[in-house]
Amino acid sequence: MEHYKYCSLQDLVLDDFFREWVLAPTPKLNAKWHQFLSENPERWDVIQDASLIVKAIKVEEPSISDQEIKSLIQHTVNKIEQKKEARTGVLSAGIKPLKIAFFRQTWFRLAASFLLLSGLGWLVYERYQTDNLYDKFVTDNKSKLIEVINNGVNPQIVLLNDGSKVTLNAGSRISYEASFSGNNRVVYLTGEAFFDVVRNPQKPFLVYANELVTKVLGTSFSVKANKFDKQVVVEVKTGKVSVSAQKGFDEKADKFKGLILTPNQKVVYDREVAQLTKSLVAEPIIIFQEKEEQKMDFNFDDTPANEVFEVLENAYGIHIIYDADLLKNCPVTAPLSDQNLYKKLKIICKAIEAQYELIDGQIIIQSKGCK
Amino acid sequence: MLLRIKKNLLLIMEQQRELELWQAFTEGDISAFEAIMLEQFPTLYQYGSKFSKNSEIVKDCIQDLFLYLWEHKEHLSKNVSVKAYLMSSLRRRIHLNKNIVSFDAMPTGESPLFQVAFSVEDAFIENEYLQRLSNQIKDTLTHIPQRQKEVIYLRFFQNLHRDQIAEVLCITPQTVSNILQMAFKSIRKNWKTEYFGLLFFHFVLS
Numbered sequence: 073m074e075h076y077k078y079c080s081l082q083d084l085v086l087d088d089f090f091r092e093w094v095l096a097p098t099p100k101l102n103a104k105w106h107q108f109l110s111e112n113p114e115r116w117d118v119i120q121d122a123s124l125i126v127k128a129i130k131v132e133e134p135s136i137s138d139q140e141i142k143s144l145i146q147h148t149v150n151k152i153e154q155k156k157e158a159r160t161g162v163l164s165a166g167i168k169p170l171k172i173a174f175f176r177q178t179w180f181r182l183a184a185s186f187l188l189l190s191g192l193g194w195l196v197y198e199r200y201q202t203d204n205l206y207d208k209f210v211t212d213n214k215s216k217l218i219e220v221i222n223n224g225v226n227p228q229i230v231l232l233n234d235g236s237k238v239t240l241n242a243g244s245r246i247s248y249e250a251s252f253s254g255n256n257r258v259v260y261l262t263g264e265a266f267f268d269v270v271r272n273p274q275k276p277f278l279v280y281a282n283e284l285v286t287k288v289l290g291t292s293f294s295v296k297a298n299k300f301d302k303q304v305v306v307e308v309k310t311g312k313v314s315v316s317a318q319k320g321f322d323e324k325a326d327k328f329k330g331l332i333l334t335p336n337q338k339v340v341y342d343r344e345v346a347q348l349t350k351s352l353v354a355e356p357i358i359i360f361q362e363k364e365e366q367k368m369d370f371n372f373d374d375t376p377a378n379e380v381f382e383v384l385e386n387a388y389g390i391h392i393i394y395d396a397d398l399l400k401n402c403p404v405t406a407p408l409s410d411q412n413l414y415k416k417l418k419i420i421c422k423a424i425e426a427q428y429e430l431i432d433g434q435i436i437i438q439s440k441g442c443k
Numbered sequence: 444m445l446l447r448i449k450k451n452l453l454l455i456m457e458q459q460r461e462l463e464l465w466q467a468f469t470e471g472d473i474s475a476f477e478a479i480m481l482e483q484f485p486t487l488y489q490y491g492s493k494f495s496k497n498s499e500i501v502k503d504c505i506q507d508l509f510l511y512l513w514e515h516k517e518h519l520s521k522n523v524s525v526k527a528y529l530m531s532s533l534r535r536r537i538h539l540n541k542n543i544v545s546f547d548a549m550p551t552g553e554s555p556l557f558q559v560a561f562s563v564e565d566a567f568i569e570n571e572y573l574q575r576l577s578n579q580i581k582d583t584l585t586h587i588p589q590r591q592k593e594v595i596y597l598r599f600f601q602n603l604h605r606d607q608i609a610e611v612l613c614i615t616p617q618t619v620s621n622i623l624q625m626a627f628k629s630i631r632k633n634w635k636t637e638y639f640g641l642l643f644f645h646f647v648l649s
Contacts, residue, residue, distance in 0.1 A: 082634055085580070086627055091599065124568050128577045129584075131600045132560040134492045141484045145477060148506050152473070152513050300481060344457055422569075 073108050077115065084122035094123045099349060102431055116438070120427065157187045205299075206262035209280050210247050215254070219247045222263075232257075235270040236277065256323055266294040266309075278323065284341050285321045287330070288313045307338040307353050315339045317348065335359045335389040337433040350433040352390065356413040359389045370408040370416070377402040377424050381437065388413055391434045398441035399424070461525045469516045480509055483529050486601060490530050493559050493596070494537045504536050527607035530597075534611060557593045561585055576634070583633045584626075591626040594619060 076084075084090050093101040109116055210217060222228040222240045230238040234252055244263020252258075252275065259267075261281040269277045271290025279286040281297035282304045291311020297304045306315050316330030331339055331348055336356040340349050370387075372380055377399035385392045390413075402424040408416045417428045417435065426439035467475035484505065491501040508529070512519065520528075561584045563577045584595060597603045597611060605623075609616040 081576075082631055086630070121570075121573055124570075124573055125577050125580065128563050128565070128568050128573075129581055130562050130564055131596065132562055133489045134498060136485065136488050136498075141481065141488075144502060144506060145480045145484070148480065148509050149473065149477060151506075151510060155514075344460065 073104070076108060077112055081118050081122050081125075084118065085125050090122065091126055094126045098347065099432060106431070153191050157184065157191070205282055206245065206247075206260055209260045213247075213249075213258070213260075215249050217247045217260075218250050219245065221245045232259075234272065234275075237268040239266040239268075241265060258323075261295055261297060263298055264294070264296045266292070268292040280318060282341075283318050283343060283346070284315055284339075285318045285330075286313055286315050293333075302343055304341040304343065305338060306333065308333045308335050309357070310335055310359065315341075315348065317341070317346070319346075333433070334391075337390070352430055352433055352435075356388045356390060358387045372404045372406055372408065374403045374405055376400050377404050377420065377426075377439075380404050380420060384413070384416065392437065393434060394437035395439065395441075398439055399426075399437075402426075402439070402442040458524070462522070465523065465525050466521050469519050469521055471516065476509075476513060479525065483526060486526065487529060487533050490601065491533055491537060493557050493593075494534075500540065501537075504533060504540060508533055508536050524607050524610060527603060527610040530601075530603075531611045531613065557589050557596075559592060559596050579633055580630055583630050587626055587629050591622055591629070594622045595626050598623060 076090075079087070093105050105119075109119065210219070220228070220230050220240060222242055222244050225242050227242065228240045230240055230246065232238065232248060232252075233250060234257060236257075238246060238259070240246060241264040244261065244265055246259055246261050246265065248259040249257075255275065257272070257275050257277040259277070259279050261279055267277075267279065267288075269288055269290050269292065273289050277288050277290075279295055281295045282299075284295075284297065284304045284306065286293065286295060286306050288311065291313055292309040293311075293313050294307045294309070295305070296307075306313065313333045314330045315333060331350055333339055333350065336353050336359070338351060338353045340351065341347070342349070370383070378394065378396040381392045381394050381399070384390075404420055404423050406419055406423060408419065411419065420426075421428050421437070424439060424442060426437055429436045429438065464475050464479055468479055487505050487508075488501060491504060492498060495501055512532075561581045563574070563581050565574065568574045568577060584592065587595070593612070594608055597608045598605075603611065605616050605619050608619045612619070
């Protein structure tokens, strides 16, 4: 990292390692660069500028939906199937001298229907093969399981025996023990679902979804674990949730080794590199509404910035890191009720000439203070 | 240093996974084949569309490419960089495609142009000086020779490595480095003029 102490703005903009951090940050890259910045605070400005430039310059790419890609692929696969059938047909046709057109002969029709049927059978088989992680969980579990498959187009609500509620998105499946007789309440998911779990500290609630296990006592959260997606995502709405990789997870162990998530945080599991990253959800919502109703108007009038951040911290339940002593002298006057959290932060930071950053599901305020 | 090694390790693991999928496909595993298509389609589509404005032709070319690969799977090399190999094959296929040449009104015999539009997203930048710098880079990128543009695109916007770019363009890795250096030089040169212009501006004002 030594040469980054002296390099210029354009060196940074054209630097691979720097670009990678800006465009595809990982916790490790973040740590590395933050350490560098804390050791060389005078580089803050140039790094900030360079990252803005890197992010701003884009290439105009045509858009294509996942749906369309999937149908194009299906089309290609169908063509392959058709060719295979045609070839088998022609080959068998070559054995006998042709009196009638070969495609009119009974044996050809039989062969064709057989191929068609086996082709269809194979397609159906493929469909069911797609959920192999899920299937593995379900077959490995010895208890009697109930399965719910949402084949419709609308989300479907599933009520579990313990009173918990699962909103199952279209095309998703869950399996669970009918009575939850074990030490844990275990649910297997493939696809997407939102869970509203009834609190029971004696019986933790476990959701197995692709490579992740999510463990809660009683809270609400959503899980996205589609077979073909490159990521598995868990987002927390209320309460506390812990998430761990399924590999090496032991249901019986007391200690649950994983990431703890609080409201408005999410964890993304990158399936290719097998890595968990904590961050904030796209649209954080206000959580402690009833408790501090009167304080929730966000209309600040000459309020010291540290108090403003305290209000935001309580409202969204997100940890905000700032230097209270420095910000005491930065008054904020702004009506901020209508904006979302990120907009609020942007306006406040602009007013007090600070910058904010999202790191590991927390907000970090960088400020030089106000005179 | 340690981070670099770690990064390389991840990269190697990723390549290993891609390669296993590829080998399964060459041995006739159609679900591996589908997985490869699903993974690579977006990149191929983005890259292909730089050669033709007609999205249908680009989609056709990609599908034809995959059909061709399936039919010749027994003869394919088992040790390739999947992304680079596919991009290179698509590039060749597009160059051979008569429809593209006529549709985009190219004089016969010439390969289609690599056309890419760079843009600056103003929403990121409120500072006027940075906005000007970004626009400056964008303008430079827009005006550098086609070859340099393609290499910059592959390096910075598709995140390919030097050797992969060399494979896509059928040139040596050293040539890739040279082309990149030339592009950097143009960016730096134009940047400097702009930068001094701004300094001068400040000087006159104060």
